[in-house]
Amino acid sequence: MIATARPHSNWVMTVRRFVTTKIQVETCDVCAQRLPPAHKHLIEPATRQFYCACDACALTLESDERFRAVLPKTERLQRFHLTDPTWETMQLPIDIVFFFLSGEHPRPTAIYPSPAGGMESALSVQAWKNLLEANPSLADMEPDVEALLVNRTKSARDYYRVSIDRCYALVGLIRTRWRGLSGGSDVWDDVRDFFASLDASAATRSDKAYLHG
DSSP, X not given: OOOOOOBOHHHHHHHGGGSGGGXXXXXXXXXXXXXXXXXXXXXXXXXXXXXXXXXXXXXXXXXXXXXXXXXXXXXXXXXXXXXXXXXXXXXXXXXXXXXXXXXXXXXXXXXXXXXXXXXXXXXXXXXXXXXXXXXXXXXXXXXXXXXXXXXXXXXXXXXXXXXXXXXXHHHHHHHHHOBTTTBOHHHHHHHHHHHHHHHHHOEEEEOXXXXXX
């Protein structure tokens, strides 16, 4: 079910700007105009390249079918169903991962953060269907721009439906702050703070169609 992992360092280099505590000044990737802290993000799905854009340039890019707007979204999913045995079958080396649908004919993809950046693993179509059956709230997740973000570090069982820039902010954070073999205490403090900030800004969704088991 898991394909050979490969790094997405080009994504991580671009998305470092989303880790706001590390950024002094941001500029539009098209016209170089200085941007306010709240500005538009776009993605080119074919290359998975992110762009920060001023309003004028964002309108230009959005008119090009190669680009899609990444609308801000943070939604905490309550009563999400992902059992420990199911999680273990995914064979991921870290208890943080995000899942999204990618491509013109969407296929499920899993990416987990690492010291080298985002590592991609192909999730089987059947595994994704099983996840959707257990969690119907994911059925209308938009390809390329939305993701299911999972945090199962230590005793956490936290699940979020977020805009994909949130996920790559976390990937960039871990890549730039990782030290030694285990990452060091600073990176894990930053990861804890990252999820705390998600919780502080998140809407909460409790799926009535949740399946117990």
